[in-house]
Amino acid sequence: MSVVDIAWRAHPYFPLVLLYNRTEKQTRATAPAAWWTDPPDVLAGRDLQGQGTWLAVSREGGRFALVTGFREAAPAPVDAPSRGELPLVYLASGEDPVVFARRFMRDKGPYAPFNLIVGNPRQAHYAATRARLPIALTEGLHTLSNGLLDQRWPQTERLGTLFGAYIKAVGGFTTLLDGYPRLRDAQALYGCELPMPDEELRAADIAEAAFIMLADRHTSDAGLPETGLDRAEEQRRSAVFIAGGEPGTRSSTVFIMGRDGSLHFEERSFDADGALCGRVLEEWQQDPAVFGAPT
Numbered sequence: 001m002s003v004v005d006i007a008w009r010a011h012p013y014f015p016l017v018l019l020y021n022r023t024e025k026q027t028r029a030t031a032p033a034a035w036w037t038d039p040p041d042v043l044a045g046r047d048l049q050g051q052g053t054w055l056a057v058s059r060e061g062g063r064f065a066l067v068t069g070f071r072e073a074a075p076a077p078v079d080a081p082s083r084g085e086l087p088l089v090y091l092a093s094g095e096d097p098v099v100f101a102r103r104f105m106r107d108k109g110p111y112a113p114f115n116l117i118v119g120n121p122r123q124a125h126y127a128a129t130r131a132r133l134p135i136a137l138t139e140g141l142h143t144l145s146n147g148l149l150d151q152r153w154p155q156t157e158r159l160g161t162l163f164g165a166y167i168k169a170v171g172g173f174t175t176l177l178d179g180y181p182r183l184r185d186a187q188a189l190y191g192c193e194l195p196m197p198d199e200e201l202r203a204a205d206i207a208e209a210a211f212i213m214l215a216d217r218h219t220s221d222a223g224l225p226e227t228g229l230d231r232a233e234e235q236r237r238s239a240v241f242i243a244g245g246e247p248g249t250r251s252s253t254v255f256i257m258g259r260d261g262s263l264h265f266e267e268r269s270f271d272a273d274g275a276l277c278g279r280v281l282e283e284w285q286q287d288p289a290v291f292g293a294p295t
Helices: 085-093 099-105 154-169 184-189 203-214 231-236
Strands: 003-008 016-024 032-039 038-049 057-059 065-070 114-119 126-129 138-144 248-257 262-270 276-285
Touching: 003 099, 003 154, 003 184, 016 057, 016 065, 032 248, 032 262, 032 276, 038 085, 057 085, 065 085, 085 099, 085 114, 099 114, 099 126, 114 203, 138 154, 154 184, 203 248, 203 262, 231 248
Parallel strands: none
Antiparallel strands: 003 016, 003 138, 016 248, 032 038, 038 057, 057 065, 065 114, 114 126, 248 262, 262 276
């Protein structure tokens, strides 16, 4: 299943660090991330079956949106439109995140159950089919899989703990991250070692560590959700990175906004065996004035 971790305004120099592992059927045709012409100036991977995407960002203005499915025992509606339309609709709308999220909570449309996060450099909001109200992302770390925002599933718990410890260790706001363990303790607990920057922290340093976290294939037999799958399959899907079955992790993406206006987007694609088969890196600049107090 897909898993997302977001450090939102949790670091003084990097107001947004977004990690996304996309889980999908290996047979579902997909194009790697690229700049789209329709809609224009959008960077995203493309689901060639539904012609939508799971994560999209704009060239200007720092707008971003992501969607995950909501997994439950009930079957999805027949002939429902692709949930991958939703990030594109937000980017094209020009609306503030709060306005867009409220509108979708009033009319969630005919889509199969979904989770949606829409944002810009000043605010980010969550809307979902199974949520009662839209939620403004508070400063700090947030996790999402195929349940509700910040719902504790094994993969969100594992990725979130390590990610929070890392952001705290590289200069994140301790008032927001005090509840996370020291990085060395988290690394010992999860059996990994993350690279630390030699000098000034760069987006590339964060991305290097993030891809190690996103590659975690550990499965758990505790704390599994009940979503209609048998226990063995729930356990297989409890990993941050799901390999060796159907569906599996198709790509890992890291998107980072710098306070200086820099943007770093990196996507790594994987084959059915979980081996790296593609990499996309885009770096560009936006006006730092896009940051400011939430509206």
